[in-house]
Amino acid sequence: MSAARRTSIGIVGARGYVGGELVRLIAGHPRLEIAFVSSRSTAGQEVAAHVKGAPAGLKFSSLDAPEAAASSADVIILALPNGEAHRYVAAIDASDRPDRVIVDVSADYRFDDNWVYGQPERFRDRIRGARRISNPGCYATAAQLAIAPMLDALDGPATVFGVSGYSGAGATPSDKNNPEILRDNLLPYALTGHIHEREVARHVGWPVHFLPHVAPFFRGITVTVSLPLTHTITTEEMQQRYERAYGGEPLIRLTAKPPLVRDIADRHEVSIGGWAASDKPLRAAVIATIDNLLKGAATQAIQNVNLACGLNELEGIAHG
Numbered sequence: 001m002s003a004a005r006r007t008s009i010g011i012v013g014a015r016g017y018v019g020g021e022l023v024r025l026i027a028g029h030p031r032l033e034i035a036f037v038s039s040r041s042t043a044g045q046e047v048a049a050h051v052k053g054a055p056a057g058l059k060f061s062s063l064d065a066p067e068a069a070a071s072s073a074d075v076i077i078l079a080l081p082n083g084e085a086h087r088y089v090a091a092i093d094a095s096d097r098p099d100r101v102i103v104d105v106s107a108d109y110r111f112d113d114n115w116v117y118g119q120p121e122r123f124r125d126r127i128r129g130a131r132r133i134s135n136p137g138c139y140a141t142a143a144q145l146a147i148a149p150m151l152d153a154l155d156g157p158a159t160v161f162g163v164s165g166y167s168g169a170g171a172t173p174s175d176k177n178n179p180e181i182l183r184d185n186l187l188p189y190a191l192t193g194h195i196h197e198r199e200v201a202r203h204v205g206w207p208v209h210f211l212p213h214v215a216p217f218f219r220g221i222t223v224t225v226s227l228p229l230t231h232t233i234t235t236e237e238m239q240q241r242y243e244r245a246y247g248g249e250p251l252i253r254l255t256a257k258p259p260l261v262r263d264i265a266d267r268h269e270v271s272i273g274g275w276a277a278s279d280k281p282l283r284a285a286v287i288a289t290i291d292n293l294l295k296g297a298a299t300q301a302i303q304n305v306n307l308a309c310g311l312n313e314l315e316g317i318a319h320g
């Protein structure tokens, strides 16, 4: 009996931090294989020279949008900076296989009703069999999972204080990943109007105030969320709400102790907990930690590919 054919994946933007995690995950996935890994700046070079764990012999190529669309890939994952996905999507739409799965990890389609928002723990049924999937943002994944179980008890905007490791700013040099600026430091930025503020508000259906910062560590995000309440809720009742919402979710860990960002690095899960509630003033607090490059990007993309292609959602994601 022959083994089932593997689903082939093309990655555009494969030199980046998210692209590297995708290469590693797909290389270890029993039902997926790499069709191409595209990067303009490293074309022709061995992927393993840039990405630890990449298959030997695999090389970067530089595919423009029509070339990516003409490839044999069954699924194309776009891991490009914001604003760059459209021409690849347009080329795939116009190709002879327009019904291929596209997963876009940028923010370009997170506000587009024609695309499915790929947050499996909240919208799993919509993702199964979908062909156009926008992968949620890293902060946005942590924040919405932290807020969602409390939505019916909120009396005003949720305030999300976020701190990210500098890999959140990508591999291209900027102030937000400059070691000199970050050394012994915490860098506030985009304190109003961050795209993840709008993303979380849209996908939980409730206003959010988001205050992001970058820290000198490489990977991991912590969001500390303050929730104004309509009525008294005890800390125990709060914990029960999260257990009801996420008790069966393999990629969500619940913890009464505040989760620490250091403990989530290199892990596929989101950790949520450290619940605290008071009645004077009427408010509650909850913390979520996430590895921005894994559950905040690549792991979630693989969950989405698995769901879209009818595979087990956690196939190729070694967790626990």
Ligand SMILES: NC(=O)c1ccc[n+]([C@@H]2O[C@H](COP(=O)([O-])OP(=O)(O)OC[C@H]3O[C@@H](n4cnc5c(N)ncnc54)[C@H](OP(=O)(O)O)[C@@H]3O)[C@@H](O)[C@H]2O)c1
Residues within 6 Å of the ligand: 012, 013, 014, 015, 016, 017, 018, 019, 038, 039, 040, 041, 042, 079, 080, 081, 082, 084, 105, 106, 107, 136, 137, 138, 167, 168, 169, 170, 171, 172, 292, 293, 296, 297
């Ligand atoms: N970093 C995170 O924690 C994180 C988390 C969730 C989502 N995301 C999102 O994921 C996407 C990728 O993030 P990243 O951190 O991996 O970024 P990155 O490290 O800066 O990598 C960007 C990739 O895109 C390629 N690229 C850049 N401009 C391009 C263009 N105009 N046309 C074609 N390719 C281009 C780059 O390679 P070449 O220049 O060699 O072509 C590189 O491979 C972004 O949209 C980001 O917002 C990132």
